[in-house]
Amino acid sequence: MHPAIHVTGLNKSFGGKQVLFDLGLAVEPGEMVALIGASGSGKSTLLRHLAGLACGNRHDSSSIRVLGQSVQAEGRLNGQVRRLRAEIGYIFQQFNLVGRLSVLSNVLLGRLGRMPRWRGSLGLFSQEEKQRAMAALERVGLAEYAHRRASTLSGGQQQRVAIARALTQEAEVILADEPIASLDPESARKVMDILADINEKDGKTVVVTLHQVDYAVRYCERVVALKAGRIHYDGTVQALSGTFLNDLYDGDLDTGLLLPVREQRQRDIPLPVSLIAA
Numbered sequence: 001m002h003p004a005i006h007v008t009g010l011n012k013s014f015g016g017k018q019v020l021f022d023l024g025l026a027v028e029p030g031e032m033v034a035l036i037g038a039s040g041s042g043k044s045t046l047l048r049h050l051a052g053l054a055c056g057n058r059h060d061s062s063s064i065r066v067l068g069q070s071v072q073a074e075g076r077l078n079g080q081v082r083r084l085r086a087e088i089g090y091i092f093q094q095f096n097l098v099g100r101l102s103v104l105s106n107v108l109l110g111r112l113g114r115m116p117r118w119r120g121s122l123g124l125f126s127q128e129e130k131q132r133a134m135a136a137l138e139r140v141g142l143a144e145y146a147h148r149r150a151s152t153l154s155g156g157q158q159q160r161v162a163i164a165r166a167l168t169q170e171a172e173v174i175l176a177d178e179p180i181a182s183l184d185p186e187s188a189r190k191v192m193d194i195l196a197d198i199n200e201k202d203g204k205t206v207v208v209t210l211h212q213v214d215y216a217v218r219y220c221e222r223v224v225a226l227k228a229g230r231i232h233y234d235g236t237v238q239a240l241s242g243t244f245l246n247d248l249y250d251g252d253l254d255t256g257l258l259l260p261v262r263e264q265r266q267r268d269i270p271l272p273v274s275l276i277a278a
């Protein structure tokens, strides 16, 4: 079986400043991986490359494949990337909903990559597509908001709508870029619970960038840590230590942000003792 995501030799420069260095990464189908690292370490840039939203440096021998298909090679996007993007759900920190449209319409937008453009542009969704969208809203606990304007929902609710959109899209791979960075702890927990549920029950591959190390620890068995554009660590969450994290964040990690141990964890991942806040 192909890895769900396979990156080799990825370099990226912006205006002469290199921000990703010879990155290699393989994520197996059904994994849930946290991408962590200090601000500016390259997490979002890497994620955007995986989705074919950005391209590596020209003429490098880089390759990014998702579900066995080429997203980009040698700094050039695959011409068929639109089709492949239908398999990739992308969750943005700022939700990326169309605020003036209803919640249901936003969720239905997830179908656009799987229907002829003319039908999508006319908003001609089938009954089955509407049912699928409602089922996704039910799953994220927002069915009763289906006919509300998206802009009237809270940030946490909007992020759950964005996840319902990815569910309706039937994406096999979900890339979530700081999905909880602007949410309060309760909303953040709900969003992470839903992502973990989709990973566990539906077997979807999830890669999630997180500022909050404690959420990475609690929800993901595998952590990939970037430091200054290089992979600094790739392994189990259990092997992370406070010393390592202090080094990763150059001493900027606020250990007070680690969740209290009494707070219920949703997944059965043993916490590294060194990361349990008193």
Ligand SMILES: Nc1ncnc2c1ncn2[C@@H]1O[C@H](COP(=O)(O)OP(=O)(O)OP(=O)(O)O)[C@@H](O)[C@H]1O
Pocket: 014, 019, 037, 038, 039, 040, 041, 042, 043, 044, 045, 046, 211
């Ligand atoms: N479009 C761009 N043009 C120029 N530089 C960019 C661009 N996008 C990212 N960078 C630079 O690339 C580096 C990595 O940025 P990136 O946003 O990927 O980091 P990050 O780890 O996601 O940070 P954060 O956690 O703050 O979101 C930074 O130095 C950033 O300034």
